[in-house]
Amino acid sequence: MSRIHGFEVRLSLLTFALLLPACGAADDDTSDLARVLSDSPDDLERAETLAYLHLDERADTLLAGVDELWTERVVVDELGMSHTRLQQTVAGVPVFGGGAIVHTDALGAFDGMTDGLLRDLVVDTTPTLGEREAVALAVQNVGGWGSLSDEPRAELLALRHEGRDHLAYRVELRQMGHAREPSAPVVFVDAHGGEEIWRHEGLEHYALSTANRVTYDMNNGTDFGAAVVGDSSDATLLQTHDSVKHTLAVLSKKLYRSSYDGAGAVVHTYGHYGNAYVNAFWDSGASRLVIGDGGGQFGHFGVLDIVAHELGHAVTDHESNFTYYGEPGALDESSADIFAAFVSHHVQGDGGWVFDIGEDCWLPLDPSVALRYMSRPSDDGSSRDHYSTRYQGAADNGGVHFNSGIANHFFYLLSHGGQHHDPALRSGLVIDGIGIEDAHAIWYRALTVYMLPGTGFTKARLATEKAADDLFDASVVEQVEEAWYEVGVGGPP
Ligand SMILES: [Zn+2]
Structure with missing residues (x-):
């Protein structure tokens, strides 16, 4: 641990142990290309040190x-x-959602910082409430100990919420396998x-945004401990198993x-969940x-x-790790659809x-009817696909499924080209389209x-423009700008 200009620089060697090669999956025909140039601890440590030196020079x-x-x-x-x-902390306490990514170019020069830091936090970091008391309050607020299926987990952090700073316990609760819709509330x-x-x-659900009249019966088959390995004579489980296989092959x-975590994790899939359960979800906990x-x-x-959508959530959890609420939550949903x-x-x-x-x-089976349409999101009756029409209420975790249509339609326009599907929302630009491969x-x-x-x-928008600039030429960056503009995010290029 060293200290530079008031910053505690902690070269956390643990992170190196977690950073495993991105290639080398079990599939025999994995390409010799790699998304990661180097995973040697020396190179990573050098990169990290450089990042802190660049930060230090620009600390003011x-x-x-x-x-x-x-x-x-x-x-x-x-x-x-x-x-x-980087994860932001204040007096050693992690700041919820506070972080940054420091970039260097191939020569080691500073190439900008993706800035998600929360500045001038005012918070007394010594709690007056104990963790056990906080957990007990959270449990009481969601229906009591009897509603839980697992031990709660709690973490102390600094939270800025609706303009106010708090020292808070983030309490993760799990209500799985009871006679109710499975839920994993996170209470601050x-x-x-x-x-x-x-x-x-x-819980990152695949929500049925077109079907609002579904009711659930959870009386059977929700005890994960009682699950047995499925048999290929069961056509449903076989298809599910193949869907996971195809998804892993595309990742690789x-x-x-290598798998959703980049480190070869085994994907555990539970089919025939519940009784006539009309949903699927990635249970990240x-x-x-x-x-x-x-x-x-x-x-x-x-x-x-x-299946690809749900595993897309798993990938996202290991990368940006979007907070599953509001705009980041909508990007989480969209990212899963884009991956699918x-x-x-x-x-x-x-x-x-x-x-x-x-x-x-x-x-x-009717190919013209789907749960979500990236080419015309609002046609499902609840998705929004232009920033000006975005949902701003508290339902659906702040509109995670309603507003995913905005980025979904961006991705469709960037891939396929054209104009906004709703003539009333068109900017007048016509996007050429760069194909799904490059857009992805x-x-x-x-x-x-x-x-x-x-x-x-x-x-x-900024993140995708930068990524396009890294990978392609200025004409592609311009199409990224146009596609965002067409869905109402930012101005014209
Ligand atoms: Zn989802």
């Missing part, structure tokens, strides 16, 4: 009003650029007064990424994929694009229509090196 402008930073992760990418991801309890500051849902062969059998109008949810489209593109081959999500679980490369690079837990639409 970049770090005014910021207490401390810790290194979370360092990546030296395939262009030789480095990206040092003030560490001084004990009041609940904020709460959001932690096209993104040079337990790192498992849960698939319902559907019912009524819906077949089972183990189809390719839904990319996976479908590679599994179906060129020429197939990949911009509908969930068309394969509608019954009877831009999104994935932005997600992995330029996006943070608190990134919203404005910063997502």
Whole structure:
């Protein structure tokens, strides 16, 4: 640990141990290309040291009003650029959603900082409420100990919420396997007064935004401990199993990424969940994929694009780690849909229509009906697809599914070209389109090196412009700008 100009620079060697190669998956035909140029501890440590030196030189402008930073992760990418991801702390307490990524070019020169730092926090970092008391209050607020399926987890942090700073316990609660909709509420309890500051849902659902009349029966099959290994004679489980296989193959062969975490994690998928459960979700707390059998109008949810969507959430959790609320939550949902489209593109081959999500679980199978449409998001009846029409209420975790349509339509326009699907919202520009391959490369690079837990639409535009500039020429950057402008995020290029 060393101290530079009041900054505690902690070269956390642990991060190096966690940074495993992005290639080298079990598949025999993995390309010899790699998304990561170097993962040698020496190179990473050099990159990290350089990042801190650059920061130190610019501390007056970049770090005014910021207490401390810790290194979370360092990546030296395939262009030789480095990206040092930093977690902000105040008097040793992590700042919720506060962080930055420091970039260097291939020669080690400073190449900007992705800034998600919260400045001039005013918070008394010595709690007057104990962790156990805070947990007890949170549990009481969600329905008591009897509603829980797992031990709560709590963490002390500094939180800026609606313009006010708090010292808070972030309490993760899990309500799985009871006669109710599975839920994983995240409750923030003030560490001084004990009041609940904020709460959001932690499960990343594949929500049925077109079906508001579904009711659930959770009486059977929700005890994960009782699950047994499935058999391939079961067609539903077999299809689910294949969907995971195809998704992992795209991660490995096209993104040079070994599983969702980049470190070869085994994907645990639970099919036939509950009784006629009409949904699927990635349960990040337990790192498992849960698939319902559907019912009524819906077949089972183990189809390719839904499985890819859920595993897209798992990838995102290991990269930008968007807060699942408001604009970052909408980008989380969109990122999962974008990944699903990319996976479908590679599994179906060129020429197939990949911009509908969930068309394969509608019954009877009708390719024109889907859960979400990236080419015309608002046609599902609840998605928004222009920033001016964005949802700003508190439902749906602050509109995570309603507003994902904005970035989904951006991605569609960038890939496919054209104009906004709603003539009333067109800017007058016509986007050429760069193809899904290049559009995804831009999104994935932005997600992995330029996006943070608190990134919203404005910063997502900046992140994708920077990624496009790194990978392609100025004409592509201009199309990125045009596509965002067409969905109302920022001005014309
Ligand atoms: Zn989702």
